[in-house]
Amino acid sequence: MDRYARQAAFSHIGKDGQEKLLGSRVTIIGMGALGTAAAGNLARAGVGFIRMVDRDYVELTNLQRQVLYDERDAAQGLPKAIAAFNHLSMVNSEITLEPVITDVNPSTAEGLIDGADLVLDATDNFETRLVLNEACHKHGMPWIYCGALGSEGMTMNILPGSGGPCLRCFVGSSGFSASESCSTVGVLNMLTVTMASFQSAEAVKMLLNSEFIRKELLVVDIWRNQFHTIQLEKDEGCPVCAHGQYEYLGKFNWSYTTTLCGTDTVQVVPPKPLEIDFKIFEEKLKKAGSVQVSPYSLKFKDEKYEITLFQDGRAIIKNAIDGNNAKSVYTEYIGL
Secondary structure (H helix, E strand, O other): OHHHHHHHOOOOOHHHHHHHHHOOEEEEEOOOHHHHHHHHHHHHHOOOEEEEEEOOEOOHHHHHOOOOOOHHHHHHOOEHHHHHHHHHHOOOOOOEEEEEEOOOOOOOHHHHHOOOOEEEEOOOOHHHHHHHHHHHHHOOOOEEEEEEEEOEEEEEEEOOOOOOOOHHHHHOOOOOOOOOOOOOOOEOHHHHHHHHHHHHHHHHHHHOOOOOOOOOEEEEEOOOOEEEEEOOOOOOOOOOOOOOOOOOOOOOOOOEEEEOOOOOEEEEEOOOOOOOOHHHHHHHHOOOOEEEEOOOEEEEEOOOOEEEEEOOOOEEEEOOOOHHHHHHHHHHHOOO
C-alpha cells in the first residue's frame, strides 16, 4: 500500500477505499487522447483491473495529445492497446492490464464490458457510443460518457436503474453532427487531459459509491474559461432506458465501414471476426507492393493505398475516398 500512501491519506478514500479500488474492474473503450489519460490516472490510482480496448495503431499525429505513446510506438506502428499496456506495465506492475485490439460494435460490445464494474467511453464517434449505451443499459452497467473537440468538452455519468437519463435521451438516435472531427477542427491536448481527469475522478467516486457523484452534464470550454453543468431529464419516450428496446445491439451481421478521425482513413470490418494467417497474406500481397508483418498486424502499401490488416480480419485503409471505395480496395487486396 506504500505506493498509494498519498491517495489513501485523502479522507474520502482512506485505506478501505484504496483496497476497494484494488478490487475494482474497469473497461476503457478507446485508447486515444481521452483513453490514454484516463488509463494513466486509474492505473496510478490503483484500480486493480483495467481492460483497454482500441482498434487503431499509433501514428505520429497522435503524439500531440495521446499521452502514453512516444515516437518509437509510432515508428513501429504498434496497436494502441499494446503500446498502452507496455507503458502502463512500467507504471504499475501490481495491477492487471488487459489490452484488447478490436472494434467495438453490436457484436463485440457486450463481451467487452463483461465482468467490469464500470465502463469509460473514450471513443471518437456517436455510432459506437449509442451501441455502448444499449449494451450498458441491458446489463445494468454504469458508464461515463466523455467527448472533446477543439477547446470544448462534455462528460456525463450514466447510471442505469437510477431514474436518470441515458445517452439516447441526450443525443437522440443519431448523435451529434459528424461533420466536424479533430482533423478538421483540431483539439487541444490541455482539453483532453482535463476532460479525462474529470472522467477518471468520477470513475473513482463511482467505484467507491461516493455521495459526491455528479448527476449533471458537465460542459467545459478551456479557451473561453467556461465551466457549467446542465441538469438533464430522462426522456420518458426513450426506446432504451424507458422501454428497453435496443435498436443497434445484436443486429450486426454484415460488413461495414467507419471513417476514422481524419478525412481519408476508413476502417473495414468483416461480418464476423476471422483468424488471419499473416504468412499467407504476406505471400499474396508482396507481389503487388511492399509488406511489413508484426505480431499484431500486416501493413501493405502500393502506389495509392496503405492497408493495415489485423488478425480479426479488420483493415484500416488510408487514402480511401469513402466507405464504398474502402470496401472495394479491401475486396481487391484481401478478398474475404
